[in-house]
Amino acid sequence: MVDRLVNSEANEKRISHVQACFGSSGQTLIAPGRVLVGEGVLTKLCRKRPKPRQFFLFNDLLVYGSVVMNKKKYSTQHILPLEDVRLKSVEDDGNLRNGWQIISATKSFTVYAATATEKSEWMAHINKCISDLLAKSGKKPATELSPVWVPDSEAPLCMLCKKSKFTALNRRHHCRKCGKVVCGPCSAKKFLLPQQSVKPQRVCNDCYEQLSSGQMSAQGKNPAEGKRQGNSLNYGPNDDSSGDESTDDDEDDAPVDMAPVEDEHPTFYEGNYK
Numbered sequence: 001m002v003d004r005l006v007n008s009e010a011n012e013k014r015i016s017h018v019q020a021c022f023g024s025s026g027q028t029l030i031a032p033g034r035v036l037v038g039e040g041v042l043t044k045l046c047r048k049r050p051k052p053r054q055f056f057l058f059n060d061l062l063v064y065g066s067v068v069m070n071k072k073k074y075s076t077q078h079i080l081p082l083e084d085v086r087l088k089s090v091e092d093d094g095n096l097r098n099g100w101q102i103i104s105a106t107k108s109f110t111v112y113a114a115t116a117t118e119k120s121e122w123m124a125h126i127n128k129c130i131s132d133l134l135a136k137s138g139k140k141p142a143t144e145l146s147p148v149w150v151p152d153s154e155a156p157l158c159m160l161c162k163k164s165k166f167t168a169l170n171r172r173h174h175c176r177k178c179g180k181v182v183c184g185p186c187s188a189k190k191f192l193l194p195q196q197s198v199k200p201q202r203v204c205n206d207c208y209e210q211l212s213s214g215q216m217s218a219q220g221k222n223p224a225e226g227k228r229q230g231n232s233l234n235y236g237p238n239d240d241s242s243g244d245e246s247t248d249d250d251e252d253d254a255p256v257d258m259a260p261v262e263d264e265h266p267t268f269y270e271g272n273y274k
């Protein structure tokens with residue numbers, strides 16, 4: 001049981017170790033009642049290509065970062081409160097197998113496990129933590145969700161005007177509301193999306209129209225839901241939100257993308273809790 005781990009020394013040591021691995025670049029992870037449920041490497045679909053990321057599942061948070069040195073040093077920490085997280089399985093597509101979307105209010109993206117078994121383990125553990133957490137707090141699952149970004153490679157043309165062809169000069173932009181890849185003229189405006197950032201965010205002309213006419217809530221449900229099941233990712237509130245997409249939070253972060261991490265199997269500390 002996770003409950004048994006709460007006050008265990010082993011759990012405390014594990015969390016201190018994770019915190020130490022992120023060093024001063026990370027936040028304090030040690031907290032009363034917090035349990036490290038599992039950890040392992042998942043392949044995260046970033047804007048341009050899939051990249052390995054180390055994930056840590058706590059009973060209340062999902063934390064991930066880039067691997068600088070396996071089990072020793074991680075960088076670029078991201079933290080998603082599990083109360084806001086929702087999972088959605090993704091069908092296998094060519095080399096991209098065993099994937100699922102991690103959807104949250106601030107950031108949504110797709111990850112892939114090495115095997116189908118690992119995928120179901122991860123999903124089961126994460127979902128269990130979410131339901132336990134919601135049961136404890138009495139809160140409702142999150143409905144304000146940020147879109148999963150369509151990867152650049154899936155959009156040779158602007159998805160809105162369907163005319164503008166992307167080149168080195170004609171750059172891609174992502175609508176923060178629907179996640180589509182659009183050209184500059186099709187995303188010239190910004191709109192305040194409070195759950196994503198305190199600053200207005202780039203949105204496509206379609207979303208802008210709907211948002212400003214009140215047909216769509218700035219805090220409401222992900223409009224892309226139901227329309228498509230894209231794979232991509234999104235900025236969180238702490239990321240660059242200037243609208244200049246020369247940086248993608250996951251593109252330029254790690255000093256080096258290491259060769260395949262040796263121990264790729266996830267570890268779940270108490271696999272049998274129910």
Ligand SMILES: [Zn+2]
Pocket residue numbers: 158159160161162163164182183184185186
């Ligand atoms: Zn366009």
Ligand SMILES: [Zn+2]
Pocket residue numbers: 175176177178179180203204205206207208
């Ligand atoms: Zn849009």
